[in-house]
Every structure is written in C-alpha cells, then in structure tokens.
Amino acid sequence: MADPKKVLSIYFTAGYPEKEDTVKVLSQLQEAGVDLVEIGLPFSDPLADGPTIQDSSTAALKNGMHTQLLFDQLKDIRKSIHIPLIVMGYFNPMLQYGVDAFLSQCAQIGIDGIIMPDLPLAEYEQHYKKLYEKHGIKNIFLITPQTSDARIKAIDQASDSFIYLVSTASVTGSKSGFGEEQEAYFERIAQMKLKNPLVVGFGIHDANTFSQATKHTSGAIIGSAFIKTITEKGLKGISPFIKSLRPH
C-alpha cells in the first residue's frame, strides 16, 4: 500500500463550504496527518479547474470570501498549524491586491509558497521574481506531459521548493485513473534527476491513484476528490477520507 514517507498534499478552497471553515479545515487536515496543504483563493474564472473546484470557488465567493479576509483568517495560523502551507489561486486577484503587498502578507503569516497557474515562467522572471525573493516566498511551477525537456530544465532552475507535475492533459477533477502512459511519463521525469522534488497533481482521488502517482515521485496532491468529500459529508468527512488514502 501507500508509502507513508510520500508527501500527501490536500487542496481545498478557502471559505468553503462555509466562510469561517478555512481554519477548521486546516486544523483537521493537520490532525489527520496531511503533510502539506494548498489553500485555494477562490476566483470567478478558474480556467484550469474542472466543475468541482469551480463550483466550490463560486460558492466561496458567494459566502463573501475575498483576499483580505483570507489573510485575516490566517493571521494566527502558525500558532497551531506547523505543516507547510501553500496559497494557490489565479493571478488577477493577486495583481489587484498588489503583488508586493500580497507577498508581504504571505510572509507575515508564514505561508511557504504560492502556486499561480496563470503566471508563467517568462512573466514571473521578468516582472516578479525579485519580489518573491525579497519576501522569501517560493514560487511553484507546473509541468505537463507536453512540456519539453528544455523547458522542464528551465523550470527546475527557476524553482527551489518542488515542481507540480500535472498528471494528464486535463483540467482538475478528471477521474480516468492512471495507465501505462502516465506511469511512463512520471518515470521519464523522475529520471531527469531534477534538483527539485516532484509532486503529482490532477486526477488523484483515492489510495490507488495516490500510490500510482507517488511510485516514482515524492508525493501527490488531491483537490477535487477532497472538495467532493466535504461537499457531501461536511467537515466530519475529512479524517476518514485522509485515513483512506494511507491505510496503515
């Protein structure tokens, strides 16, 4: 079964299912043994997400979630949460908040890194890298099955935390499972001996896909399947879901 040394990462949408659930979800995830959490900042037009995460974003925005509120909710989070925390969202809300101010808030709270799928390498390096470095916030990039080796190497050079390996050509929440094609792809990237660890995301939804995704990599991220669980069962569904991913 799943190797307990592999990083289990969960994505959830801040302010979902209820506005004040952000901290409660984080506490339960840490309690249940999750190694790393991606806190999703909801956006009106999440291009890279499938219906589950889209719907949770729409609901969170309806609940009144917004950028400053997230920072307020997380203000004292490091008194209780000790696992690494990543903020994941889309670039426009960060741009409107002010990139410098956004990074400064993250640094004060103790956020370790940021994933902005629509802030590509070239724009990051040209305009924002210095600001990320000034605040000591890691920027995490995605690579996909179509990313060229040369670009993977460039992304590896520009990273110093981990690389988010997108499992398949798809938006989030696809449920097809992994076949030989994915395994060959994970193995191919693993053999490139990159300096950053690889964490797989997209399409991981149970112990079996977690185990497949982490065979050649350092860990895996579960998003849509987790959101579905709390949509259907509420926060009491968190602990059993996490335990089902890494049965002892």
Place this chain on the structure above:
Amino acid sequence: MKKTYHVDENGYYGSFGGAYIPEMLFPNTEELRTQYLDIMGSESFKKEFDALLKDYVGRPTPLYFAKRLSALYNTKIYLKREDLCHTGAHKVNNTIGQILMAKRLGKTRIIAETGAGQHGVATATVCALMGMECVVYMGAVDIKRQAPNVARMKMLGATVRAAESGSKTLKDATNEAIRDWINNPVNTHYIIGSVVGPHPYPDMVARFQSVISKEIKSQLLEKEGRENPDHVVACVGGGSNAAGAYYHFLDTPQVNIIAVEAAGKGIHTGESAATSALGKEGIIHGSKTLLMQTKDGQITEPYSISAGLDYPGVGPMHAHLFESKRAEFISVTDQDAMAAGLLVSKMEGIIPAIETSHAFAIFESRPFGKEEVVVVNLSGRGDKDLNTYIDYFKL
C-alpha cells in the same frame, strides 16, 4: 525607435498583452507564436487566403458613400460594408485565416467560443468548407436567446456545447473553450473570435482583419483622391472589427481613431459594458488588459443589449489605444444605439447589426467638419438582431 501602436516582439501593446496562461496551454501557444508570422507570410498561404476572401467571402467589400446620412450630419460619411461578407459580418475574415493556419499546423479538430453566435457560425462555416470537426462553446443563456444561430451552426455540422458555469454567457463560453484546449492539447486548434486571449492571438486576429483597412485605403484613394480618412469609427466589444478597421492607420497620427463602446443602460447603472470607463488593468483569458472587475479582482458581468459587445474586457491593442490617448473612446447607451439603427435603416436602406448601430449613434452628439471624411466600419448586418429590434420597437 519609432513609436508604434502595433504589438512588440514580446507580445505587448505598451503595458498590455502578454500570455498569462497555465502551463498546459504553453506548448500550443508557443507553437503558434513561433510559426504564425512565417506561415502568414508564405506565398502559398497568402494565395489561398486571398482567393477564399475573394471568391468565398465576397471581398473586397464596397466602401459606400452614405449620401443621406452625410447630408443629415453635415459631413462626409463612408460605410465599409463588412455586412456584405458571407455569413453577414467581418468575423469570417478571421475564421478563414485561422482555419488555414490550423491546417498548416497539422490540427484536425477546431474549437471556438461564441456569444451571440456570429463567430460560432463563421467558425462552423469554415469547418464545413474544410471538412474539419468543429465544437462551439456557447453560454447556456445565449443558446436560449440566439436559437437561429444555434440552428445554423448545427446545419453546418458543428457540435454546440452549453457553458453551464458562472453567468452562462460569452465569458464562460470562453473559459469552457480554454478548458477543452487544455484537455485536447495535440490535435486541436482554438479559433478565438476577437483580438483577445494570449499572445499571439490579438496580433494574429488583427492581421487577418486588417484586410478591412487595407481595402479602405485603396477605395478611398479612388473616391476622394486620398488614402487616409480624417476619422475611422468602429464599435468595440473585444475589438476585432475595430482592430481591422484601424490597423493600417494605427501609426498614421493624422487619422483620428474613434472607438465606440456599449454603455448599456448607462455607464453608472451597474448594467454596462463600457470597459474603458469602468475597467481596470488585470488579467482575463490569458491577456493583461483593461477589464471590468471587483476591487478584489473577480471578473464582473457586463451588460449590453448587443450580445456582441457584451464582454468584460477589451483586446490589449485597444487598452493601449485608450491609455495612450491615441484613440477617442465614446460610449453609447442601448437606447441611443437602437434609435441610430432605425435611422440608418430608414435613411440608407441598410439594417445594421446592433453592435454597429452603436457606432452610428455618435453622430448625434459628436460633430464632424463639413469636408471631413469619416469612415464607419459597418461590421455586420442586422438580420440576426431582428427579434431584438421587433421587441424594442414593437414592430
């Protein structure tokens, strides 16, 4: 370096443009970015494109001197008759160009977004012409509002898929098309319908539409003895007909550029699509541009009686024309646009698309000199809007 209003080598118009896309879209846009100029510049492409524009679209479209309107407004008004293009609007200039591009890139499947359905019809048309698979994303709300265009697309062999997320209109249809492209990165080309999206789309679409201003120049030379009008007027939603009408005049400062946006029920009513007045710099559909959004950066819903102007952003070229003050931006309400549409119908025997009616409305309040030459890009015909005209005027 000479000041230019065209795109720079990094894909920017001033500070607007770029390619703010998820990594999943990088290989496709990069393939396009590195090849589009070479492909468009090749002799075989130019020959095929020009021949289709001539024999299939019906170009060149006439430049018509609108005698009665000119007399009414005491100036010289010429109409660039894009309404006479096959499918009834300028949109087909771009879809012809992009399907030839897709073929040369080895793509076998075409996707597109559509609001009112005009770009969807123009895309379905060229896919039928080339025998390619075609999927058009359209907001569920728009599918109900625009039933005849949905039927047209189906007759042309396209699959119409409803966008059920968000407000279920153009912005959401665009999101769904982008998601489809993420899911189908190898065999699919995305034919974007306006000068929006990540670089190189805004420049590529502007180049395909630039045939409009190229023809205006030679036609005006014939009629007025000069290539340059004093003013060129176009309506702007995303801005593709405007980009085509302005293209060859962008760096000719003596030609005044006028962009007409939809004020909806009034700029400050909360029901408007006047992006230059209400928008702020941000990222939409892969491009840094002016867009309507909350202070928190959530993209808001625009409103206009015209489905083609109902977009919360403008292309980066137009954002730059606005910010640099190169163009004059005017916004026109539903009410004034509808009145102008009726007036042009009665005075010139041409029923314009409601989008274009916005451009005609400016003559009521914006005076022009008696000897000045004003070219209005008549971007589309009003057949598709007949139901809206009927309801509005109780015809």
